[in-house]
Amino acid sequence: MTRPSEVDEAYKQFFRDLPFEQLKPEWEELFLEWLMFDYKPKSGASSLVEYILKDPDHIEKIVRDQFQQIAQTQKYSLFEILEIERSKWFLLEDIYTGKTYKVYEKKGTTQIKNPGQIPGRVANVDGRWYLVGANSVYFPITYTKRLKGKMKRMEIRNFSPKDTVELLRAQENHPPKSPPKVTKKQVSEKRKELQAKYESLAKEYNVTLSITDLLKKIDEENRSALGDFWQEMMKNGLPEKFFFDQWQLLEDVWNYFPHKCLNGLSPVEMFSKLKGRS
Incomplete structure (x- = not known):
């Protein structure tokens, strides 16, 4: 499992010079997701893979199999919401590849009502795609087909929670200005x-x-x-x-x-x- 010294190193990689006291709860959730799925310590295996291999809690076989499926199929990207079936599923399009996923998600489909974008992690378990990891952030924007084509040509394959936090920090540092009071x-x-x-x-x-x-x-x-x-x-x-x-x-x-x-x-x-x- 990840040792305290490795967590400190991971924190520096993820947040660079951000003081711990300025850490926001939603940023911390994204960091913990990245630490579990994406960060590779000296052992070379992610925390999730190491947990599955060592099985310190002696989890049931069915749960272990599900964890293995998540580890093998998970991917993080920026997704555009194409369709919503309330309380059931999203139809999501990976902005960077164009691939679509029918993702089963009860809570998110009741909260989000309009098309937009969500950065998040999907994984296939027993033949169905699910959102896994931290709670997804919702951006109320969509792209034109032409812009999507440009995004695909960029061939970005390493989008991660680090990039999502950078977006959130940028919003924090440059909040939208209130309209001026005018005559x-x-x-x-x-x-x-x-x-x-x-x-x-x-x-x-x-x-x-x-x-x-x-x-x-x-x-x-x-x-x-x-x-x-x-x-x-x-x-x-x-x-x-x-x-x-x-x-x-x-x-x-x-x-x-x-x-x-x-x-x-x-x-x-x-x-x-x-x-x-x-």
Whole structure:
């Protein structure tokens, strides 16, 4: 089994210079998963494999066989949720290989309602795929077919819980900014500025989705997954290159123009209204 000195070494490999007192519970869970499945101490075998071989707890044969199946078939990757059968299973696509898995998972399929992405570990036990390891993190984004093709060509095969923690730490260090508190005049001026910028860049990027149509779609959006909304816009004339190059512009358009679901206000106006009450 992994000795204390090896755990210390593993911690340094995983977190580098992160002080122990700054460790978040969800990061610790991912570290323990990595320690069990991926970290190779001097013996050369992972903690799970070593446990199976030594069997210090004399586990039942059926449980031992299941552990062996997990050790032999497990893989960690970034998966996109293609379909959800509540309380039963996910249909997941490995972002880096394109392979799909029908993964049986009761808790996750009751909590997650929309397509998105989850980094996680799957393993096949008795002919069925399951999520194993730490609780999965959910990112409410999806990729276009073109971007998925680029991801496959990158041929990434060593994605691990370390990468997931890096993403979470980056979010921690750079949290999304709250919309500014603004006046009606500032909103009006900002809208004119954004419309002019969009129309100018539309010529450069061959955008066929007019600003009028985009604003209509934003006004009618119904709080579905944001990634799905922009995917729909890309099907309606918003080039993928424009989306990635001009994301800040699109984010500002989203925040400064009206949404019916916000009673005709924009997110920044709603924020200013709520801020005024606090």
